[in-house]
Amino acid sequence: MKTSSLKLKTFAEYKKAYKKSVENPEKFWGKIAEEFTWQKKWDNTLSYNFSIPEVKWFEGGKLNITENCLDRHLENIGNKTAIIWEPNDPDEESRHITYRQLYVKVCRFANVLKSNGIKKGDRVCIYMPMIPELAIAMLACARIGAVHSIVFAGFSSSAIASRINDAECKMLITANEVYRGTKRINLKSICDEALKKTPTIENVIVYRRTVEPTEMTAGRDKFWFDELQKVNQDCDAEVMDAEDLLFILYTSGSTGKPKGMVHTTGGYMVGATYSFSNVFQMNDENDVYWCTADIGWITGHSYIIYGPLCAGVTTVMFEGIPNYPDYGRFWEICDKLKVTHFYTAPTAIRSLAKQPIAFVNKHKLSTLKVLGSVGEPINEEAWHWYNDNIGKGNCPIVDTWWQTETGAIMISPLAGITPTRPTFATLPLPGVQPALMNEHGEEITNIHEKAEGRLAIKFPWPSMARTVWGDHQRYKEVYFSAYPNMYFTGDGAYRDATGNYRITGRVDDVVIVSGHNLGTAPIENAMNEHEGVAESAVVGFPHDVKGNALYAFVILYPGVEATDELKKEIRDLVSSTIGAIAKPDVIQFVKGVPKTRSGKIMRRILRKIASKDTSNLGDTSTLLNPEIIQEIIDGAL
Ligand code: PRX
Numbered sequence: 001m002k003t004s005s006l007k008l009k010t011f012a013e014y015k016k017a018y019k020k021s022v023e024n025p026e027k028f029w030g031k032i033a034e035e036f037t038w039q040k041k042w043d044n045t046l047s048y049n050f051s052i053p054e055v056k057w058f059e060g061g062k063l064n065i066t067e068n069c070l071d072r073h074l075e076n077i078g079n080k081t082a083i084i085w086e087p088n089d090p091d092e093e094s095r096h097i098t099y100r101q102l103y104v105k106v107c108r109f110a111n112v113l114k115s116n117g118i119k120k121g122d123r124v125c126i127y128m129p130m131i132p133e134l135a136i137a138m139l140a141c142a143r144i145g146a147v148h149s150i151v152f153a154g155f156s157s158s159a160i161a162s163r164i165n166d167a168e169c170k171m172l173i174t175a176n177e178v179y180r181g182t183k184r185i186n187l188k189s190i191c192d193e194a195l196k197k198t199p200t201i202e203n204v205i206v207y208r209r210t211v212e213p214t215e216m217t218a219g220r221d222k223f224w225f226d227e228l229q230k231v232n233q234d235c236d237a238e239v240m241d242a243e244d245l246l247f248i249l250y251t252s253g254s255t256g257k258p259k260g261m262v263h264t265t266g267g268y269m270v271g272a273t274y275s276f277s278n279v280f281q282m283n284d285e286n287d288v289y290w291c292t293a294d295i296g297w298i299t300g301h302s303y304i305i306y307g308p309l310c311a312g313v314t315t316v317m318f319e320g321i322p323n324y325p326d327y328g329r330f331w332e333i334c335d336k337l338k339v340t341h342f343y344t345a346p347t348a349i350r351s352l353a354k355q356p357i358a359f360v361n362k363h364k365l366s367t368l369k370v371l372g373s374v375g376e377p378i379n380e381e382a383w384h385w386y387n388d389n390i391g392k393g394n395c396p397i398v399d400t401w402w403q404t405e406t407g408a409i410m411i412s413p414l415a416g417i418t419p420t421r422p423t424f425a426t427l428p429l430p431g432v433q434p435a436l437m438n439e440h441g442e443e444i445t446n447i448h449e450k451a452e453g454r455l456a457i458k459f460p461w462p463s464m465a466r467t468v469w470g471d472h473q474r475y476k477e478v479y480f481s482a483y484p485n486m487y488f489t490g491d492g493a494y495r496d497a498t499g500n501y502r503i504t505g506r507v508d509d510v511v512i513v514s515g516h517n518l519g520t521a522p523i524e525n526a527m528n529e530h531e532g533v534a535e536s537a538v539v540g541f542p543h544d545v546k547g548n549a550l551y552a553f554v555i556l557y558p559g560v561e562a563t564d565e566l567k568k569e570i571r572d573l574v575s576s577t578i579g580a581i582a583k584p585d586v587i588q589f590v591k592g593v594p595k596t597r598s599g600k601i602m603r604r605i606l607r608k609i610a611s612k613d614t615s616n617l618g619d620t621s622t623l624l625n626p627e628i629i630q631e632i633i634d635g636a637l
Contacts, residue, residue: 014414021432025431037068039062043061045057048460050460050485057266058242061266062239065246068310070309079098081097081314082101082314086320087179087319107233109228110144111231111234112227113171115227117170118141119144120145121146122171123248124137127173128153128174128187129153131319132317143237144235147247148246148248151164157193161194165200166260169198173204175188176208176209177212178209179209180324206221206222240265245263247301248263249297251405262469263465263466267407267462268462271408272302272307272463275307276308279415279429281415281416282340287314287341288338288339290333290334290337290342291316293344295317307408328363331362339367342370343374346379350534353385371387371391371398372398374399374400375598377423377504379525379528380529383423398415398420400425405465406461411434412427434455434458434493436452437455437483441483450497454489455489455491492506511550513550522582526582527554527573532556533555537552537603541607542611550584551610552584553606570584571584597622609629609636
């Protein structure tokens with residue numbers, strides 16, 4: 001893909017490619033897929049039926065994704081840095097791993113997996129910190145056709161156990177400890193707790209991140225380093241069908257237990273790499289790309305590892321956190337590693353924007369060319385802060401909309417090519433056919449008139465998840481039942497008269513007030529525009545007359561006084577931005593709101609607090625900040 005003629009260079013080329021991709025999707029994707037290394041070409045580009053649902057891309061094609069990430073780069077860019085690893089502690093040395101070194105490490109660890117009985121199709125759970133061995137472990141699984149299931153190394157033992165049991169994993173790969181800011185966390189003891197309830201696990205491989213003594217269970221637990229000594233570094237890539245499983249990744253649903261989204265080999269590779277190359281436009285061989293996500297999330301899978309490595313670029317892995325040793329750490333790393341392409345989440349941008357600007361201005365940030373945003377709608381204020389202070393007005397911002405389920409970016413500007421607009425993810429990538437649906441379940445087809453509705457996708461794309469592990473019925477119900485023959489995203493969207501999309505948030509967060517459909521995200525955006533407001537979360541609660549009313553939890557910037565006058569100003573701002581109907585009935589000033597470890601606000605809990613129904617808040621153990629809940633309840637109005 002690196003030198004591919006399929007990388008779009010101008011807006012006119014984008015428009016032409018988009019048109020072609022809609023007229024003949026199979027021909028379009030087939031041409032892109034030909035840019036990769038296949039052991040055997042596919043027989044059938046696409047077969048699908050959304051009512052079963054069943055989707056198959058490049059069936060009969062034989063390949064291994066690691067040959068595309070590693071082997072085929074050896075000849076031309078074997079000595080180029082594949083991964084730069086930046087440790088938690090700025091005084092510890094960074095590691096630079098070339099494509100050739102990574103290839104050797106992956107092959108060797110793949111042999112460790114084999115010698116411990118892992119074969120094609122077996123599931124392997126990986127629970128590791130952001131160290132290169134996490135990348136090596138996942139690629140080693142892919143090398144031998146084992147299915148990795150990565151669990152974010154911030155999840156609790158019960159979350160690990162339920163994911164291991166759901167996928168019936170045979171092996172667990174972990175590290176003894178992890179550094180996070182000033183903390184040192186014993187991952188192995190968390191695993192040991194989980195392992196009491198996971199009968200399918202036969203072996204545990206433990207990487208020693210620290211020299212501390214580690215408790216090992218004889219016969220089951222083995223050190224990474226010891227196992228490496230027993231094997232050589234030659235490992236042929238397993239022959240995989242394009243539709244063979246590559247990985248499972250769990251994502252939370254609006255109800256019930258997490259869903260193990262299943263991604264397959266060929267389509268995922270094509271989608272992740274094509275989108276990466278076109279969205280980020282890394283056009284200089286010295287460009288350095290840094291995505292701050294954790295590999296435990298889909299963003300890390302597609303845009304730290306598979307997409308960037310297939311594209312042959314240098315990708316940064318950061319072990320630490322944005323505020324250690326201080327709030328300038330991200331910017332310090334950008335200067336140190338000469339980062340050119342930087343990709344992060346709005347929640348990180350907002351929290352850094354709350355700090356004194358000196359944390360930014362201490363650093364030059366002169367190498368940056370492109371900025372990215374992912375994971376939630378980026379509000380106008382955060383967009384401008386990012387654009388002005390980090391990009392210095394010179395870096396296009398790619399606001400990338402996608403999901404665990406979509407595997408790859410779906411709607412986004414192409415950097416430097418698509419005209420950007422604050423808070424708009426703009427236009428669909430070639431090959432992506434969005435549909436905006438009205439309240440009657442009909443598609444709003446007039447793209448020349450602005451409209452708002454629910455976002456669906458009406459044609460398959462290669463990197464879409466194929467099923468929910470062990471529960472195909474749930475896959476059908478959640479994604480293919482809202483609209484006939486379409487994939488339903490669960491998101492709302494606004495489309496302007498030029499076809500640009502703005503994602504307005506989950507439609508599960510819509511509140512009907514006096515019969516009016518109100519999205520909580522635009523209300524929050526409006527409140528966040530107030531100069532005293534750092535962040536806010538709005539939920540609905542039952543109201544005798546209106547059906548529902550709005551309750552706003554508002555976090556103020558440090559030093560801003562929480563007064564009734566301020567509440568009035570915030571209400572008036574909502575009123576003037578959206579309308580009087582959107583004014584929150586209740587505003588509670590809080591220090592924080594409960595968030596998942598991926599930074600999403602846990603609205604389910606806020607809804608209960610707003611409804612004065614706090615007897616059963618459900619499982620709060622996997623939250624980032626569970627302690628905030630009692631504080632909010634105590635202050636509830
Ligand atoms: O609501 C959308 C929001 O995040 C959801 C997907 O979450 P997850 O599967 O955890 O994947 C996050 C990383 C891709 C979507 O349904 N979302 C993601 N990106 C954006 C977004 N909302 C608005 N703008 C975005 N750029």
